[in-house]
Structure formats: C-alpha cells, structure tokens
Amino acid sequence: MRNDVELKVGLEIHFQLETEKKLFCNCSACMKEKNPIKIVVRKLHPVQSELGEIDKAAQFEYLRNRVFYYEIFENECCLVELDEEPPHQPNEEAIKIALQISKLFNCKIPDEIHVMRKIVIDGSNTSGFQRTMIVGFDGYFEFKGRKIPITQVCLEEDAAAIDKEEDGKVYYKLNRLGIPLVEIDTGILEEFTPKEIEEIAYHIFLIASSTRKIRKTLGAIRQDVNVSIKGGNRVEIKGIQRLSMISKVIEKEVERQLSLIKEGKKVEKETRVAKEDGSTEFMRPLPGAERMYPETDIKPIKTEIYLEKLEIPEPLTKIIERYKNEYKLTESLIESLLKSDYFFLFDEIMKNFKIEGSIVANILTSVIKDLERKEKIEFKLEKEKFFEFFEALEKKKIFKEAAYDILKEMYFNKELSVDEIVEKLNLKPLSKEEILKIIEETRKEVKDEKKLINVIISKVRGRANIQEVIEILKAKNRQHEFP
Amino acid sequence: MDVYELLKEKGIEIGDKIRINSLTGILMPKTELSEKDIIVLKLENGYNIGIKIREEKEVELIEKRKKISKMELKKEDFDASKPTISILACGGTIASKVEYETGAVYPSFSPEEIVEAFPEIREIANIKAKKLFDLFSEDMQPEHWKIIAQEVAKEIENGVDGVVLMHGTDTMHYTSAALSFMLQNLPVPVVLVGAQRSSDRPSSDNQVNLVSAILFAAKGDVAEVVVCMHENSSDNYCIIHRGTKVRKMHTSRRDAFKSINTSPLARVNYFEKKIEYLRKDYRKRDKNRKLLLDLKINPNVGVFYFHPGAKPEALKEMSKFYDGIVIASTGLGHVAINILKDEKGKNFLPVIEEIIKSGKPIVFASQTIYGRLNLNVYSTGRILEKAGIIGNGCDWTIETALVKLMFVLGHTKNLEEVKELMLKNIANEISERTEE
Numbered sequence: 001m002r003n004d005v006e007l008k009v010g011l012e013i014h015f016q017l018e019t020e021k022k023l024f025c026n027c028s029a030c031m032k033e034k035n036p037i038k039i040v041v042r043k044l045h046p047v048q049s050e051l052g053e054i055d056k057a058a059q060f061e062y063l064r065n066r067v068f069y070y071e072i073f074e075n076e077c078c079l080v081e082l083d084e085e086p087p088h089q090p091n092e093e094a095i096k097i098a099l100q101i102s103k104l105f106n107c108k109i110p111d112e113i114h115v116m117r118k119i120v121i122d123g124s125n126t127s128g129f130q131r132t133m134i135v136g137f138d139g140y141f142e143f144k145g146r147k148i149p150i151t152q153v154c155l156e157e158d159a160a161a162i163d164k165e166e167d168g169k170v171y172y173k174l175n176r177l178g179i180p181l182v183e184i185d186t187g188i189l190e191e192f193t194p195k196e197i198e199e200i201a202y203h204i205f206l207i208a209s210s211t212r213k214i215r216k217t218l219g220a221i222r223q224d225v226n227v228s229i230k231g232g233n234r235v236e237i238k239g240i241q242r243l244s245m246i247s248k249v250i251e252k253e254v255e256r257q258l259s260l261i262k263e264g265k266k267v268e269k270e271t272r273v274a275k276e277d278g279s280t281e282f283m284r285p286l287p288g289a290e291r292m293y294p295e296t297d298i299k300p301i302k303t304e305i306y307l308e309k310l311e312i313p314e315p316l317t318k319i320i321e322r323y324k325n326e327y328k329l330t331e332s333l334i335e336s337l338l339k340s341d342y343f344f345l346f347d348e349i350m351k352n353f354k355i356e357g358s359i360v361a362n363i364l365t366s367v368i369k370d371l372e373r374k375e376k377i378e379f380k381l382e383k384e385k386f387f388e389f390f391e392a393l394e395k396k397k398i399f400k401e402a403a404y405d406i407l408k409e410m411y412f413n414k415e416l417s418v419d420e421i422v423e424k425l426n427l428k429p430l431s432k433e434e435i436l437k438i439i440e441e442t443r444k445e446v447k448d449e450k451k452l453i454n455v456i457i458s459k460v461r462g463r464a465n466i467q468e469v470i471e472i473l474k475a476k477n478r479q480h481e482f483p
Numbered sequence: 484m485d486v487y488e489l490l491k492e493k494g495i496e497i498g499d500k501i502r503i504n505s506l507t508g509i510l511m512p513k514t515e516l517s518e519k520d521i522i523v524l525k526l527e528n529g530y531n532i533g534i535k536i537r538e539e540k541e542v543e544l545i546e547k548r549k550k551i552s553k554m555e556l557k558k559e560d561f562d563a564s565k566p567t568i569s570i571l572a573c574g575g576t577i578a579s580k581v582e583y584e585t586g587a588v589y590p591s592f593s594p595e596e597i598v599e600a601f602p603e604i605r606e607i608a609n610i611k612a613k614k615l616f617d618l619f620s621e622d623m624q625p626e627h628w629k630i631i632a633q634e635v636a637k638e639i640e641n642g643v644d645g646v647v648l649m650h651g652t653d654t655m656h657y658t659s660a661a662l663s664f665m666l667q668n669l670p671v672p673v674v675l676v677g678a679q680r681s682s683d684r685p686s687s688d689n690q691v692n693l694v695s696a697i698l699f700a701a702k703g704d705v706a707e708v709v710v711c712m713h714e715n716s717s718d719n720y721c722i723i724h725r726g727t728k729v730r731k732m733h734t735s736r737r738d739a740f741k742s743i744n745t746s747p748l749a750r751v752n753y754f755e756k757k758i759e760y761l762r763k764d765y766r767k768r769d770k771n772r773k774l775l776l777d778l779k780i781n782p783n784v785g786v787f788y789f790h791p792g793a794k795p796e797a798l799k800e801m802s803k804f805y806d807g808i809v810i811a812s813t814g815l816g817h818v819a820i821n822i823l824k825d826e827k828g829k830n831f832l833p834v835i836e837e838i839i840k841s842g843k844p845i846v847f848a849s850q851t852i853y854g855r856l857n858l859n860v861y862s863t864g865r866i867l868e869k870a871g872i873i874g875n876g877c878d879w880t881i882e883t884a885l886v887k888l889m890f891v892l893g894h895t896k897n898l899e900e901v902k903e904l905m906l907k908n909i910a911n912e913i914s915e916r917t918e919e
Contacts, residue, residue, distance in 0.1 A: 041717040044685040048580040048600050067754075083686050084679075084716060085735045112521055112533020121685050128685025134530045138505055154530075291583045292529035293683070299516050300523075300533050 005254055009197050010226035011186045011246075013204050016158060016215040017097050022178035023157045024087035024131065024298075025080035029179045036071035036173070040082060043067060044121050044128045059121060065168045068123040070160065076175035081160075083126040086297040090115070090155075094180035095135070096306060097213045098155040101182055102136025103312050104207050105150040109136055109303050113155075115295040123170050124159035125177065131295050132156035132183075135303075141207060143200055149187030156181050161219075184208065194247035194254075197225075201246050203317065210316040212344055225250060232257035233267040236286060240274045248278035256280070319347065326350075327357030336365040345386060352387065353394040360390065363403045371408055385410055392418045402427045402462035430463045435472055485519050489539045498548030503534055503541050509548075529583065559598055559610070566644035566701040567609040570597065571634055573627070573658075574618040574651045579682045588683045590617075601690050607756070608701040611643065620651025620677075625782035625889060628661040635666060635673055636776045644770070645672045645700025647693070652677040652731060652739065655710060659726035660886040663708040663910035665780070670772040673708045674700045675726070679737050688713055688737045695721035695751040703758055705748055705765045706772070708910075713737035714750060723749040725765075727883050727912035730852065743852060744878040745914050779893035781806055786885055788850070789818045795834040807844045807892050807901070809885045816847045816856040816874060817863045832870065839871040844892075844901045847874035848884035855917055871898070873905050876913075883912050 022029050043066075046059035070082070079085035095113070102109060117129035124130075132154050139150035158179040160172035184204055189197055201223060208214055214221070222241060227250055228234045235257070240249055257267045272280035323329045327350055329337075337343045342364040349360050372379050389406065392398045398406060398418070402425075409421045422428055430438070438459055446452045453473065460469055487497075490510070495501060497512050501524070508524040511531055517523065521533045522542075536542060572592060580589045594612040598604050615634055616627065635646050650658055659675050666673060676696035678689035696711040699721075703709075708726035715738045724742045733739035750759045783806040787798050802808060812818055822830040839845055847856055847867075855878040858864030868875055874884065891904045906913075 041719050042686065043691070043718045045601075045687065045690045047683060047685050048596075079735065082716060084737060110532035111535040112517060112523070114523065114531035114533060116530055117684070118529070119685065126686055127680075128687075132530075134526075134532050137532075152528075152530075290529045291581070293581050293583060293588070294511075294531055300514055302518075 004230075005258065006230040007190075007192070007194070007250070007254060008228045009189045009192070009194075009250060011184075011189070011197070011201055011204070012224040012226075013184045013201060013208075014222045014224075015182050015184075015205070015208055016220040017094050017180040017182060018213045018215045019091055019093050019097070019180055021091055021093075022080075023091050023094050023155070023180040024178055025078055025085075026088065027078050027081065027175075027178065028075045031073075031076060031175050031179070033073035033076055033175060035073075037074050038072040040070045040072065041067060042070065042123075042126065044123060046121070047119060047128070063121060066123065067169055068126075069169055069171045070126060070174045071163060071171060073173070073175040077177075081126060081174050081177045087131065087295070090133075090298065090301065091180060094155060095301060096310065097180075097211050098135040098153065098182050099303065099306055099310055100211045100312060101184070101208050102139065102153045103310065104210055104315055105136065105139035105141055105153060105184065107136030107139030107150060107153055109307060110134060111303060113301040113303060115298045115301075116292045117295045119291040120159070123172060124162070125157075126160070126174070130156060130159060131298075133301075141203065143203055144196075148189070148200055148203075151185045151187050154183040154185075156183060182208065194250035197250060198243065198247040201243050205243060206316040206320070206338075209338075209343075210313045210319070212313070216339070216341075227253045227257075229254055229257050231261050231267075233269045234286065235267070235269070236271045237280050238271060238273050238283065245274065245278055249274050249280065252278050253280060316343075323347075323357070327361075329357050329361055333358060333361045333365065337361055340365050340368070342368075345383065348383075349386065349390050353390045355390060355394055359393075359400055363400065363407075367403050367407065371404060371411070375408060375411075377411065379407075379411060381407070381410060385414075388418050392422075396429065398422060398427060399429055399462060399465060401464075401466070405462055425462075427462045430460060432472065435460060435464055435469055436476070439473055439476055486522055486536045486539065487513065490522070490542060493539060493542070493544070495542060495544050496548065499544060500546040500548075502543045502545055503536070506532075506534065507545065557595070559595055559605075561609055565608050567611065567642075568645045568647055568697055568700045569638040569643045570594075570610060570612040570647045570649065570697075571631070571638070572612070572614045572649040573616060573623070573631060574620065574649070581683050588681075601694055603694055603756075604697055607694070607698050608644070610697075611638070618651070620653035620655065623651070623654050623658060625661070625780055628658060628665065629778045629780065631658065632662055632665040632776060632778060635662070636774055639669075639671060639774050642770075643671070645674065645703070647696045647700045648673065648675045649693075650675050650677050652679060652712075656726075656729050656731055656740070656880075657882050657886055659708055659710050659724075659729060660883045660910075660912070661780070661890070663726035663912070664887065664890040665777050666708060667775040667777060667910070668772055669706045669708070669766065669774055670770050671768055672700050672703045672705055674703075674723075675708070675710045677712065679713075679735060679739055688718070691718050691753045692721060695753050698756055699723055699749070699751055699758060703749065704760070704768050706768045707748075707766055709748060710740055711751065712740040719752065719754050721751040721753060722747045723751065725911055727879070727887075727910050728914070730880050730882065732852075743880050744854070744917055746918065777890075780889050781892035782889055783807070784809065784885055784888045784892060786811060786881060789813060789831075791819075792829075793819070793831075795829065795831045798831065799834045799838070802838045802841075802843055805843070806896070807846070807888045808838070809846045809848055809881060809888060810872075811850045811881050812847045812856075813850055815854075815860055815864060816849065816858045816867065816872070817861065818867070820863055820866060832866065835867070835872070836870050839898070842896070842898060844888065844898055844905070845872055846884050846888050846905060847872050848877075848879055848881040850881075852880065854878065871902075873902050877906070878914050878917060879912050887912060 019029055044063055113133045115131055115133045118132050120130050134152050135155050136153035140147045158176050158181040160174050160177040163171040163173050224238045226236050260267050269286040271283045271286055273283045274280050323334055368379050406421050442456050446455050497510050499510050501510050508526045511523040511525050513523045520535050523531050523533050525531050592614050594610040638646050655675055655677050674696040676692050680687045682689045710724040710729045711721050714720040714722040724747050728742050728745045729740055730743050731739050732741045746761055748762050785805040786809045788811045818831045819829055820832040856874050858868040858875040891901050
C-alpha cells in the first residue's frame with residue numbers, strides 16, 4: 001500500500017467475558033439452547049430529545065413499520081432481558097475482570113463507576129438502550145517500542161443477535177442480550193501499516209486474555225475500525241468477526257477512499273459493515289454524538305473496595321515469551337495453544353512434570369482436536385485427570401503414541417483411572433523381549449516382507465516407540481541374513 | 484463540607500464545563516449514594532464517571548452552562564370530523580424529553596407535545612390536555628380522588644367524547660374503584676392509563692397504552708370507569724378492565740393489571756387500531772345521559788391483614804383510628820376464633836364483637852384475591868356472620884372493599900344502612916356469577 005496516504009485508524013475491540021451469569025441478571029451466559037420456547041412482539045418508539053428535526057424524522061421513519069420479534073430461550077432469558085423487570089445489581093465477577101483488563105492496559109480507574117443508557121433503536125436491545133460503563137481510561141501498552149494509547153475500557157451488556165428479517169419483521173435471539181462484554185478503544189493510530197494495526201489488535205486480545213476470562217467462540221470477539229486517509233473522511237466499519245481480517249478490511253477501505261478521491265467524489269462520513277471477504281457495504285450515515293443518559297436503576301459502583309483485593313494476572317505477552325524461551329515452543333504451537341482451551345493448563349503441566357514442551361503442547365492441541373473431529377465430541381476433562389495422564393507419561397507408564405486412545409477412554413469412561421485404562425486397552429509399554437516375541441510370531445503369519453513391518457507396527461501401536469521397533473526389526477533381519 | 488458546595492463558592496455549578504487533571508466534562512448532579520468528596524463528570528463522549536476530589540484546586544472552570552432553547556411547536560388544528568377527548572394527568576410522565584447533554588429527563592405535557600411524541604393520535608381524535616397534579620402513585624390520597632372526579636365531570640359537561648386519565652400504576656386500581664363509585668351514570672368512557680416502563684426509554688409501554696386508551700376513550704362503547712394496560716408482554720394488544728374489578732398483580736411487568744373474578748371488557752388491537760368487545764353487560768355510550776357526581780366519601784377506613792399469630796389487641800387498637808375496617812381474611816372468610824385456652828389473647832371474636840357493638844362496621848375481603856367469600860360453609864364463618872361481619876357472598880378485592888367502605892361511610896354511619904349499601908351492587912364491584 002502507498003505510504004503517503006496518511007492512514008489514521010482507531011480500533012474498538014469487543015470481547016465477551018466468560019462468566020457463568022449475565023451482567024444484570026442471573027441468567028446463564030452460556031448460549032447453549034438451540035430452540036426458542038416463546039416469542040414476544042415489541043415496537044420501539046423514538047425518544048423525544050433536543051435533537052435536530054432530521055434526526056427525529058429519521059428515527060420515526062426507521063421505526064415506523066418495524067416490529068421486533070424476540071426469541072426467548074430456557075434458562076438464558078428472564079424478565080430482565082425482556083425489559084419486564086429492572087436490572088439487578090451488576091455481576092461482581094464481570095466488574096472484577098473488567099478492572100483487571102483496565103489495569104493490564106495501565107488505565108486510570110474512576111472512583112465511582114456510573115452505568116449509562118446508550119440509546120440504540122435497531123431492536124437489538126429490548127429496552128431501546130444498551131447499558132454501558134467506563135471502568136478504565138487514559139491507558140496504554142507497549143508495542144514494538146511505541147506506546148499505543150488506550151482511551152477507555154468499557155463494560156457493557158452484549159446486544160441480542162439478529163436471527164432473520166422479513167417484511168419489516170426483525171427476529172432477535174434474546175439469549176445473547178446481557179452477556180458481559182468489554183470494549184477496548186484505542187486512540188488514533190498513525191504511521192502504522194494495516195498489518196501492524198492487525199498485530200496491535202492481536203496484542204490487545206492477548207493482553208485481555210491474560211485474565212483467562214475471554215470467550216473465544218466465533219462471534220464472541222468482534223471489532224470495529226475507524227479508518228481515514230488524507231483527503232478522505234472518517235468511516236466506521238463494524239462487525240469484523242476475525243482479528244485476521246483487520247488488515248484486509250483496512251486495505252480495502254483505503255483503496256475505496258482513494259478511488260473515490262481519484263474520481264473527484266467526496267468520501268462521506270458513514271458507518272459500513274464488513275463482509276466475509278473483507279469488503280464493506282454501506283450501513284447508515286455516521287451517527288452523531290452518542291445519546292446517553294444515566295441508568296438510574298443501578299447504584300454507582302465504588303471501585304476502592306474492588307481495587308484493594310484485585311490481583312493483576314501476568315500479561316499473556318510475557319507468558320508467550322516464557323513459552324518460547326523456557327519451553328522452546330514454536331510460534332505455530334503457541335498459536336494453536338492460544339486457540340485451544342489449554343493455554344494456561346500447559347503452563348501448569350510444565351511446572352509439575354518433566355516432559356518436553358512440544359510433546360505436551362501437541363497432545364493438548366492436535367491430539368485433542370483429532371479426537372473431537374473423529375469422535376464428534378466436545379472434549380472435556382478435569383484438571384486432575386489431565387495431571388494423572390501427564391504423570392503417567394512422565395513416569396513412562398505410557399507412550400505418547402497412546403495419548404489418543406487413552407484420552408478417548410478417559411473421556412468416555414470417567415470413572416476409570418489411567419492405570420485401569422492401560423490395563424483395559426492393553427497399552428502397557430512393551431519390553432524389548434516382548435517386542436522380539438511379537439516380531440517372531442508375526443513372521444510366522446506374514447511371509448511378505450513388505451507387509452510384515454506394517455503388521456508389526458499395528459500390533460505394537462501405542463505400546464512402543466515405532467522408531468525403536470523398526471530398529472529392532474532391522475537388527476533382527478541382519479541376524480536372519482547372517483545366521 | 485460537600486465538594487459541590489466548595490465548587491459553588493468558586494463559581495462552578497452543575498452544568499458547567501470543567502477540567503480535572505486530564506479529564507474534561509460537564510459537572511453533573513450527584514446521586515444520593517455518592518460520597519461527599521465525589522463529583523460526577525459527564526465526559527465528552529457522553530459517559531459519566533465519579534471522581535474523587537482531593538483538593539478543589541484540581542477543578543478548573545472552562546465554560547459556564549449553556550441555556551437550552553426550547554423549540555416552538557405548531558398549534559394543532561381542530562378537526563370537527565373527529566371525536567374530542569380530554570387527557571388529565573395525575574402524575575408520572577406521559578411523555579418526556581431527554582436532554583442528553585446533561586442526562587436530565589423533563590416531562591412534557593402540552594397537547595402539542597403529546598401529539599408530537601405520538602403522531603398517530605392525530606388520526607384518532609382531537610386532544611385537550613390538563614395537568615391536575617404531579618404525584619407519585621403512592622402519594623395519592625382519597626382527597627385527590629374527589630378533585631379528579633370533579634375535573635372529569637367538568638370535562639364531560641363540556642361535551643368531550645371521552646376522558647383519559649394518566650395515573651401512576653401502584654395505586655391506579657384504588658383510584659379506578661373510587662371513580663367508579665363517584666362518577667355514576669356516565670355518558671362516555673373514563674379511561675385510566677399508566678406505564679410500567681418510564682417514558683424516557685424507546686421501549687416504554689406508554690405509547691401503546693396511551694394511544695390505545697385514547698382510541699378507547701374516543702371510540703369505545705363502554706361508558707364506565709375502566710383501566711387500559713398491556714394484555715401481555717407483547718406490544719400488540721391492550722386490555723380494558725372494569726374499574727372496580729382490576730388489580731395490580733405484578734411489580735414490574737407491562738401486563739401487571741388483571742381483571743379479578745371477571746373477564747375484561749374489551750381488547751384494543753394497537754397495531755390495527757381496532758376494538759374487540761369481550762363482554763356484553765356494560766353501560767353503552769350515550770352522550771345524552773346525565774352524569775351523577777357523588778363526592779361524599781369518608782377516608783377514615785383501614786385494612787387489617789390477618790395472619791397466624793396476629794394479635795386481636797392490634798385490631799382493637801387500630802379501630803380507634805378508623806370509622807370502619809376491612810379485614811383481609813383467610814380463604815372463604817375466616818379469622819382465628821376457635822382458640823384453645825392456653826392461647827388466650829389470640830381469639831378475634833371478642834374484639835370483633837366489641838368493635839361492631841361500638842358502631843363501627845367490619846368488612847371482609849379474602850387474601851386469596853381470587854374467589855368469592857362464603858361465610859356459610861364452616862362454623863367459623865357462620866359465627867363471624869352472626870357477629871355482624873359484612874361481605875358474605877362478595878367477590879371484591881381488598882382494595883375495592885376498602886374504597887367502597889369509604890364511599891358508603893361518606894353517606895351513612897348507621898350500621899344497618901352500611902351493611903345494606905355494602906351488599907348492594909353499585910358499580911359492578913360484586914359479580915353475580917363467577918365464570919373462571
């Protein structure tokens with residue numbers, strides 16, 4: 001990309017927090033239910049304010065024929081999401097995590113957090129506003145020796161997700177509404193390439209992930225970028241679902257603005273929405289200042305009590321350095337670990353057992369992924385069980401080649417110990433004598449030399465190191481040749 | 484000293500633009516719960532935060548508060564082809580404007596403002612509007628009912644086609660019952676309406692409720708005092724309840740109001756602006772009918788809630804303050820009167836007999852809310868009826884029984900007459916048949 005365009009970018013990165021309950025009620029924040037149990041039909045009305053006539057007319061026009069259908073899910077929606085009951089006091093765990101994130105970005109913390117109502121009339125909030133609060137401001141973090149300004153960290157309720165729209169009927173799933181969401185805003189980023197900006201976004205994700213409470217499922221992380229270039233205008237692009245799309249989206253937007261400028265056309269201030277391929281389409285004119293007023297149903301939150309006992313986790317960026325240097329993990333293994341649920345478990349295992357880092361990382365990533373794919377399961381195991389497994393591996397009671405079969409059995413038969421599984425599946429490591437015995441026996445059954453090796457390997461699978469078996473077989477063959 | 488007062492001495496007031504260290508924003512009023520040294524600042528992006536002021540020197544005035552100019556609204560034209568209705572406001576906010584700069588919410592109440600807020604009203608009726616008082620629902624007193632009744636009567640005498648009464652929801656069913664007794668022989672509908680969600684939010688139920696109430700006041704055929712609120716959680720229907728048979732049954736839901744021991748009178752389809760009648764036994768609209776205004780009411784009536792462990796002495800003490808008492812009884816109409824010797828002092832019968840003998844009526848209404856009293860089934864009931872308890876066979880709510888006793892005691896203190904009037908159906912407060 002040309003570097004004379006004076007690219008300026010602002011990032012707004014949203015993460016769902018992995019809390020058990022929602023931000024303003026005790027509904028489950030898991031979004032497990034598939035089918036709604038009820039539908040409620042609502043209209044929203046423009047709220048009177050000292051707005052210009054055009055804004056008012058636009059609101060009326062927008063809402064005139066729109067009817068919102070809210071799908072209600074068991075355990076995941078209550079009267080609070082339905083706007084039928086005032087919000088409960090905010091989830092303390094969510095506040096704690098949001099404060100940790102603020103601290104990780106070196107933010108100042110307000111003495112009192114005030115919950116605000118931000119007017120949103122697209123129906124994604126049953127109340128017509130989104131509850132949001134500043135938990136940190138004026139922060140920064142280091143990136144390649146430069147300070148990246150973080151203007152604010154907000155804790156807010158996630159909005160309902162749109163399901164479908166037909167003839168002015170807009171269907172929303174109400175289970176996402178109210179899940180705690182953290183928004184991290186950067187200041188204006190200048191003199192960075194789109195690729196670097198993507199890296200900055202990834203760094204923000206890593207630092208926030210240090211809390212171990214960031215949801216990683218698709219759609220749980222969303223980012224908006226503000227892009228402007230020399231002679232262009234500020235354009236907001238919403239709904240980028242993957243961090244790895246950011247540079248592409250910025251590049252395409254710069255191209256779009258450049259070509260408009262070249263044609264002598266004006267670049268309008270507007271909000272655009274990102275599509276799968278990185279291109280964008282017009283969504284609406286850029287809204288003016290946010291219309292916000294206080295949420296009077298919730299008391300201000302004094303931060304002092306939280307800050308007294310707040311533990312600041314080790315930043316993930318530092319942990320990654322440690323993984324590289326101490327445990328000798330490759331970049332790609334670290335990335336796989338980050339995508340898995342076991343990034344932090346890896347650290348604990350390494351601290352407790354003497355096993356090569358890459359072996360542990362491989363089991364936690366590719367072996368488990370294989371299991372999930374082949375067995376069509378969502379693999380889950382308690383920490384203690386993982387420890388039992390890696391202890392057996394450390395003490396050479398099992399081979400790493402048996403990991404797949406043993407972990408599979410551990411998942412399906414939770415009451416069995418690793419020793420019992422080894423017994424049951426006959427996965428006890430073989431002695432050299434036993435391997436020789438198997439080779440001899442197999443030789444009697446299989447005459448074809450080429451097939452022989454494969455049959456032997458399948459017989460000892462999981463019970464021996466294949467390389468060693470081949471060595472033994474080769475040695476044996478030499479004996480046969482020269483009796 | 485409160486930091487706001489210190490700032491005031493420096494010439495800094497709420498609404499002014501100020502700077503504290505790196506932060507710039509507007510000084511906001513603080514909430515009741517904030518500490519003395521905390522100020523609330525509205526940042527330029529609209530967010531509020533609370534900041535502790537260690538030294539007032541930290542605060543620097545940037546700009547004094549701007550005055551906000553109100554927009555002039557065009558006068559609405561009168562359309563003779565449409566009915567005319569009056570909106571009377573007793574409290575709450577029918578419509579409000581939010582000033583996002585400061586976050587303040589202002590009520591707005593001229594007819595122009597109402598039509599501006601809810602333009603669909605233009606297609607239904609001409610609007611007159613008047614604010615009677617601005618009261619929280621819980622502050623409403625029997626004296627206010629008289630003022631409301633008089634004002635409604637005035638509007639009807641001036642020839643409107645219906646009256647809409649904006650009211651806070653907590654005690655709306657008391658007011659609707661009182662007006663049902665005070666405004667007899669109505670020629671046009673009197674519709675009470677409220678909102679369970681405040682009007683400053685886009686999801687407020689005020690629009691659906693108010694527009695439906697206006698539609699019913701203008702075009703509905705029921706010349707009675709009624710309550711118009713959401714039928715369920717959705718926005719498509721409102722339901723019309725009879726003023727004496729309605730009760731608030733939920734703290735927060737839009738459909739908090741339910742008809743008790745009877746079906747509602749009508750349903751308003753908000754989306755299609757249509758009325759569907761659910762009963763036939765109502766007084767029909769007739770503008771030639773002459774309204775009878777009866778303001779005689781004695782507010783000196785109290786409710787005693789009986790419960791296991793309740794003390795008859797408390798009832799006796801209470802009776803000194805009132806001219807009549809409603810007892811919220813258990814089940815079919817019972818209180819403790821079959822007490823063993825060792826539980827002396829728990830038997831209500833002697834106290835009840837004493838109060839009635841002193842000339843003060845006692846009326847029963849059941850705690851069960853649903854169902855009809857029947858003092859004939861158990862001996863307890865029969866003994867109580869013999870003692871002079873009023874209410875056998877009635878299916879009124881506690882609230883309606885209370886209001887009716889006030890109304891009756893406004894007319895006579897003679898126990899015989901009180902009993903006769905109480906048991907006479909004045910405003911459909913006693914259903915002859917229970918259907919559900």
